[in-house]
Amino acid sequence: MFTGIIEAVGTLVERKSHGKDQTLKIAADFDFSSCQLGDSIASNGVCLTAVELGKDYFVADVSFETLSLTTLGKLAIGAKINLERALTPTTRLGGHIVSGHIDGKGVLTDRAADGRSERLVFACEPELAKYIVKKGSITVDGISLTVNEVAGFAFHLNIVPHTLKNTTLGAMEMGTEVNLEVDLIARYVEKLLLNGNSKTGLTAEKLIANGF
Numbered sequence: 001m002f003t004g005i006i007e008a009v010g011t012l013v014e015r016k017s018h019g020k021d022q023t024l025k026i027a028a029d030f031d032f033s034s035c036q037l038g039d040s041i042a043s044n045g046v047c048l049t050a051v052e053l054g055k056d057y058f059v060a061d062v063s064f065e066t067l068s069l070t071t072l073g074k075l076a077i078g079a080k081i082n083l084e085r086a087l088t089p090t091t092r093l094g095g096h097i098v099s100g101h102i103d104g105k106g107v108l109t110d111r112a113a114d115g116r117s118e119r120l121v122f123a124c125e126p127e128l129a130k131y132i133v134k135k136g137s138i139t140v141d142g143i144s145l146t147v148n149e150v151a152g153f154a155f156h157l158n159i160v161p162h163t164l165k166n167t168t169l170g171a172m173e174m175g176t177e178v179n180l181e182v183d184l185i186a187r188y189v190e191k192l193l194l195n196g197n198s199k200t201g202l203t204a205e206k207l208i209a210n211g212f
Helices: 064-069 161-166 184-194 204-209
Strands: 008-018 021-027 040-043 046-053 057-062 080-085 104-114 117-124 137-140 143-151 154-159 177-182
Touching (some): 021 046, 137 154, 177 184
Antiparallel strands (some): 008 021, 008 080, 021 057, 040 046, 040 080, 104 177, 137 143, 137 177, 143 154
């Protein structure tokens, strides 16, 4: 599990193919000495297992499924990657509970200055839109963020200067694909209300009847 608070921005320095799978080497100006082999490290929001560790890098195996369902398979050598180590029992939960299991992808469609911050707009896959709500949490490339507005299949985010400077969002270009993880609570609420019956549907009446 993770918090969505980015600890470092790394760089993809090597990619090796093994049939359909790949091995990625990610370097960063970060001390990985506190990590051990087998530890989980969120990389642009994707939970990866460290199979090799150096002072300033780690290596992870990435399955074909992960490569096809996330942006990791398309990243060029030199691409920047948001990194976060798995949380511990003493970690301050500064963001929200993040699993590192990507739900889908989005695309940056607009950005504009908003005081010292910036307003970014992402379009998401239609099946994810129902889980994204105003003032709710969402993870974009591993970054825990609060949704400011939802419009159809797009959502707006206000990015403060600290986040712009210390994550990949500051230099992100229009049209860039990102990994999205919706709030776990939304998925559990839907599952509980549907009670295993996907044909029932989630309605306003059902939410009210269940105390929401």
